[in-house]
Amino acid sequence: MTLPKTIGHEKQKRYFEQARDAGRLAHAYAFVGEPGIGKTSFALELAREIFGAEPTLDTFLLGESEPMRVEDARNLQNLLALTPAGKSKVAILNADTLDAEAASALLKTLEEPPARSVLILVVSNFYKVLPTIASRVQKIVFGRVSDEQISAILDQYDLDTSRKQEILSLADGRIGLAKRLTTDETFFVSMKSFAEYFETLKSLERFKRLQTSARLAELETDQLHDFVRFGMRKFAIEPFARPQLGQKLVDAWRDLGANVNVRLALDNLFL
Structure with a gap:
């Protein structure tokens, strides 16, 4: 089986298997999804x-711990x-950490890719990618996986039933998030608090x-910012009794970015 360790994303697996078998693998991709x-x-x-890269010597992971520099x-x-x-x-x-200068420097690699090389951009919002870069990569869209698939992964950990259900609820189909919630207790506590808020x-x-506004302050x-982002995602997928909440979340995001007084921004959100 191709990609035996990857849970879900069956459509994407088939795409790359077929591209490999047909000799149609590209040199640059954008993996897009939340x-x-x-x-x-x-x-x-x-x-x-698929690409036969040696994990230690041939594979480079950039921009994960800190933004990718132009150098x-x-x-x-x-x-x-x-x-x-x-x-x-x-x-x-x-690619979410790429600034305009680093993105421009990346163009040379896309325009003149070295032989036997592959570039994969991982990005949550494809529309923020420079058009000159976006036009030179194949876009592959990723979605969420089922709770059953995530549950199978969580069975590998020593979790009681209550904790497992909490992780499934917070992860909401996002397998990478589920793994982090399982292994990072501080992150789990933070996300659980966000859900309660x-x-x-x-x-x-x-x-x-x-009262909650005062605690968040x-x-x-x-x-x-993480909480407001969490709230915007939740609002996008669930109906609420407060239809004006969506605009309030957008306003809070803008206010926090503009260094508006934090307590004022939160009171406006929670009023």
């Missing part, structure tokens, strides 16, 4: 199983030009909402 659904994990196994983008051409230990050199880039935000009880700005 964060936490397993795009990077898929790319890593794809590099080994990294310029050096990528030289890295990919090295003779591979396996069949190919594969670079996997978190959001239930209050949906509530029609104004006093309860303002104690968080760091990055955490507040």
